[in-house]
Amino acid sequence: DVKVTQSSRYLVKRTGEKVFLECVQDMDHENMFWYRQDPGLGLRLIYFSYDVKMKEKGDIPEGYSVSREKKERFSLILESASTNQTSMYLCASKPLAESSTDTQYFGPGTRLTVL
Amino acid sequence: GIQVEQSPPDLILQEGANSTLRCNFSDSVNNLQWFHQNPWGQLINLFYIPSGTKQNGRLSATTVATERYSLLYISSSQTTDSGVYFCAVEGGYNKLIFGAGTRLAVHP
Numbered sequence: 001d002v003k004v005t006q007s008s009r010y011l012v013k014r015t016g017e018k019v020f021l022e023c024v025q026d027m028d029h030e031n032m033f034w035y036r037q038d039p040g041l042g043l044r045l046i047y048f049s050y051d052v053k054m055k056e057k058g059d060i061p062e063g064y065s066v067s068r069e070k071k072e073r074f075s076l077i078l079e080s081a082s083t084n085q086t087s088m089y090l091c092a093s094k095p096l097a098e099s100s101t102d103t104q105y106f107g108p109g110t111r112l113t114v115l
Numbered sequence: 116g117i118q119v120e121q122s123p124p125d126l127i128l129q130e131g132a133n134s135t136l137r138c139n140f141s142d143s144v145n146n147l148q149w150f151h152q153n154p155w156g157q158l159i160n161l162f163y164i165p166s167g168t169k170q171n172g173r174l175s176a177t178t179v180a181t182e183r184y185s186l187l188y189i190s191s192s193q194t195t196d197s198g199v200y201f202c203a204v205e206g207g208y209n210k211l212i213f214g215a216g217t218r219l220a221v222h223p
Binding site for chain 2: 033042044056104105106111
C-alpha cells in the first residue's frame with residue numbers, strides 16, 4: 001500500500017527558530033513535493049524535487065529551502081520561522097511521469113504554529 | 116498563470132441528499148483531478164478526468180474541456196463524505212494548481 005509519512009502532525013515553534021519538516025515515502029517515487037495549505041487559498045506549491053539532490057522552486061519558495069539527500073526523503077526547512085509561516089504543510093510524491101494519469105500521493109500533513 | 120475557481124465555497128447537506136460541486140479553469144489543460152481531504156487532513160485522489168465522464172460508486176465527475184469546467188456529483192451523501200473537495204489542474208511539468216476548495220458538511 002502506498003505510504004507517505006510526515007515526521008509530526010502538530011508542531012509549535014517560536015519566531016526565529018530553524019524548523020525541519022521531514023517527509024518519507026516508501027514507493028520509490030522519483031518526484032516529491034511540498035505544499036502549504038491555507039484557508040481560502042487551497043494548496044500552493046513551495047518546492048518540488050524530481051531526483052536526489054535536484055530541486056525546483058514552486059510558486060511560493062520565499063522563506064523556505066529543501067533538501068533531498070536520499071530518494072525516499074524530502075525535507076522542508078524554514079531557516080528562520082515567522083508567524084506568517086503558520087500553516088498546514090503537506091508532502092506528496094509521484095512516480096516519474098510514465099503515465100499521464102499518475103496522481104500525487106499525499107502525507108497526513110503537519111500543522112505548524114509559529115508563535 | 117492558470118486560475119482555478121471552485122464553487123460553492125461551503126456546502127451543508129442532510130444525509131441522503133445529492134450535490135454538485137463546480138470547478139472552472141481559465142485555460143486549456145491536459146490534466147484535471149479531483150481530491151477529497153477528510154476532516155483529519157488526509158488528501159486522496161478521487162478522479163483523473165481531463166475530459167469526459169467517470170463514475171466511482173456514488174461519485175461521478177464530468178469535465179467539459181472546451182468550456183473549461185468540471186463538475187463533481189455526490190449522490191446519496193453520507194457523513195463520511197464530509198471534508199474539503201479540491202479541483203487541481205496541471206500548470207506545467209509536475210505542477211498542480213489547486214482551487215480554494217469546497218468545504219462539505221453532511222449531517223445525519
